[in-house]
Amino acid sequence: MRGVAGVDGWDCWDGEAVRAVVRVCEGATPAEAFDTASADAWLAFDAGARCMDDRPWLSHAPAGAPGRPGRSAPTLLDRLRGRRGSPLASPVPPPPPAVALCHPDGRVREAALEAVRSAPELRPLLVVRCADWATPVRERARTLLAELPGVALFPLAELVLRLARRERGGFARALLEAALREGPAAGVLALTARQDRATYRLAYRIAVERGLLTPMELAATAATSGDVTLQDLCADAAVAVRAEGGGPAPDPAVLDRLLTARSPRVRSAGVTALRRAGRCRDAEPYLADRSALVRACARYVLRQGGDDPLPRYRAWCAEAAGRPAAAAGLGECGDRAVDAARLWALLEHPSPAVRLHAVTGLRALDAVVRERLTPLLDDPSPAVVRAATRALLPDAAGIPEPLLRERTAPDRPRAVRVAAERLLRAAGRHRWPGPGRP
Secondary structure (H helix, E strand, C coil): CCCCCCECCECCCCHHHHHHHHHHHCCCCHHHHCCCCCHHHHHHHHHHHHHHHHCHHHCCCCCCCCCCCCCCCCCHHHHHCCCCCCCCCCCCCCCCHHHHCCCCCHHHHHHHHHHHHHCHHHHHHHHHHCCCCCHHHHHHHHHHHHHCCHHHHHHHHHHHHHHCCCCCCHHHHHHHHHHHHHCCHHHHHHHCCCCCHHHHHHHHHHHHHHCCCCHHHHHHHHHHCCCHHHHHHHHHHHHCCCCCCCCCCCCHHHHHHHHCCCCHHHHHHHHHHHHHCCCHHHHHHHHHCCCHHHHHHHHHHHHHCCCCCHHHHHHHHHCCCCCCCHHHHHHHHCCHHHHHHHHHHHCCCCCHHHHHHHHHHHHHHCCCCHHHHHHHHHCCCHHHHHHHHHHHHHHHHHCCHHHHHHCCCCCCCHHHHHHHHHHHHHCCCCCCCCCCCC
16 A cells, blocks of 8 residues: 555555455455555555545445445435435444544544454554554553563564654554563564564564574674664674673684675674784785775774784885775875875876775875866776865865866766766856756
């Protein structure tokens, strides 16, 4: 079901939600009407059922249905004329429990809560009512939810966490967290495989607190996950093996898994852990890592081990093709008076990666000279052009405007055109298109 702005953030007029409510009113179960595994679908159903009060002719079976002689609900014409329906119509029967739990009248919602005891499939709506704006409904729903066994909340985790964003949604979340801390480990680990981000983050946090995952499992998760929060959580937990009173160092296999991760944050955690493992010298290869964060961690670890990384950077820059990022590292810890000349010389290197990191090093060393760096706007490597642009932005006003205008011509490479436009905007010389102009 589609959810957009409306009642509590959901669209009352969502066609799919209305059709689901109508089907349930006609006798279908929620599982037959919509995807009951989706938290969004339950929230949309709740919003749609509350809005059915504006269209009651949709929520009743058509004339001729068994046990329903005549019309029991007013037609649209009756409503427009201010009538309540035919005087011969039979009384409107109560709505199904799923719809009653979402009824606009709080008294109806409160009375329908008892049906959840014998209908476990309606527990998602019990969770929704725990965040109800009506105090009697909310308190009764919370009492019923607290009576459920903790494991019964595991399938509802996504919905519970979605509702926790609401003003009164913290009660169910507190129950869920308590259940995860005390419940079976298999249930917690099963939630780590969920696709919902809030759900798997909470499950991993509880699993780490309970020690349900081995360091290697944590390292593998940190290395393969694309979620930055999960990367930090699992990487830190994977290397936090040493006890406070002194214990075994992190497993070398765990560190190796972290050190080979794609994410710089995970690699940096592995590099930092080398110091606690007594392997400070193993951080040397990471001095020339492509990530500035990893390079900084490697320099810290080497210094903690009594080594100075600066001589290594200077030696590597003499043969920069093998370690292109050494140029950036030299700029991050070098001496401007001594090392700036080395980096300027690397701008003529045939390798684009070396030129790119040389520009980065000059920026870090605060040794950028506008006249000497401007020619790199025509570099054949787009990455070098972007790096030169970033370095020139603070002094863009000093670049001759005709030089930049010339590089905005359509026949120039895209990277060059974009760089020239950025510098013109930074210098306050950008020409915005006027009426009728492209």
